[in-house]
Amino acid sequence: MVRVLLGGLLWAGLALPAGALAQSRDVVVFAAASLKNALDDAAAAWMRDNSGRRVVVSYAASNALAKQIEVGAPADLFFSADLDWMDYAAAKSLIKTESRVSLLGNSLVLIAPKGSQARIDLRPGVDLASILGSDRLAMGHVNAVPAGKYGKAAxxxxxxxxxxxxxxxxxxxxxxxxxxxxxGEAPLGIVYKTDAVSDPNVTIVATFPESSHRPIVYPVALTKDSANPEAVAFLAFMRSDKVKPIFEKQGFTMLSRAGSGS
Structure with a gap:
């Protein structure tokens, strides 16, 4: 089973002695929350093929994970939901830049609770305010969370x-x-297509035009302090043809595979 840590985790909750981490040889991955279903499946597939090896995944917003790595949280891989936070990690010398690869693509959608009769055409001039009325639009923090930033731009x-x-x-x-x-606590929300696919209690009302925001790219890289050869192997697996159907099943687009560059 993939060991998972969810939500906005604090550094204190993630602290592991470096020696214990090295001895365990677990592959510790800090990954964007929107990757959960696909990455859980990918990690499970890798562990089936590599008996005795484990992947430990901490899911949260990319900005929170980058900051946790910056203050010393032990991770082997950082898997971001946008280029900005990977660029931040690179600028802070938190990753091995030669290992960085833009692995996945996604799309941005407007969702409503299952059974909603909402029909919204996301074209210039769309009046979402009148549709919302006194209710609120759910989305990630617009100044930090990648999906929120994409949503605001759109x-x-x-x-x-x-x-x-x-x-x-x-x-x-x-x-x-x-x-x-x-x-049902919000009538509308902005999430990734992969999030909407994962939850049977929501329906996709509309897809934002690709021209309305920057391309949604998920880069992954080894952290600077990782000396775990299993992490290198897991990264190679995630770039392989074998894992492609796993990511595509959840709605992602594979942007890079082994031998195809970054």
Whole structure:
């Protein structure tokens, strides 16, 4: 079983003695929350092929994970939901830049609770404010969480941001925004397509035009302090043809595989 740590974890909760980490040889991955279903499956497949080896995954918002690595949280791999936070990690010398690869692509969607009759055309001039009424739009924090940043950019491009900016339920990661809609606590939310696919209690109302935001790219890299050869092997596995169907089943697009560059 993949060992998982969820949510906005604090450094104190992640602290592991470096010696114990080295002895365990667990592959410790810090990954964006939106990767959970696909990465759980990928890790399980790798462990089936590599008896006795384990993958430990901590899921949270990319910004939170980058900051945790910066203060010394022990991780072998950082898997971000956007280029900005991987660039941040590179600028802080937190990763091995030669290992960095842009692995996955995704799309941005507008969701509603299952059974919703909402029909929304996401074109310039769309009036989301009138659709929301007094309710709120769920999305990741617009200044930090990748899905929130993409969402804000898309709304600005469509001319809808001014009307909804004061009606946003901002969350610590994209999966928290998904939960608000899934529970019916918000009538609409902005998440990745892969998040929507993972939850049967939401429906995709519309897909944001690709031109409305920067391409959604998930880069992954070894951390600077990792000396775990199993992490190198797991990274190679994630770039292989064998794992491609696992990611694509969850709605991701494979951008890079072994031998194809970054």
């Amino acid at each position: 709304l600005e491009h469509l001319g809808a941001w001014a009307g909804v900016k004061d009606r946003i339920a901002q969350t610590e990661n994209v999966r928290a925004a998904l939960v608000l809609v899934s529970r």
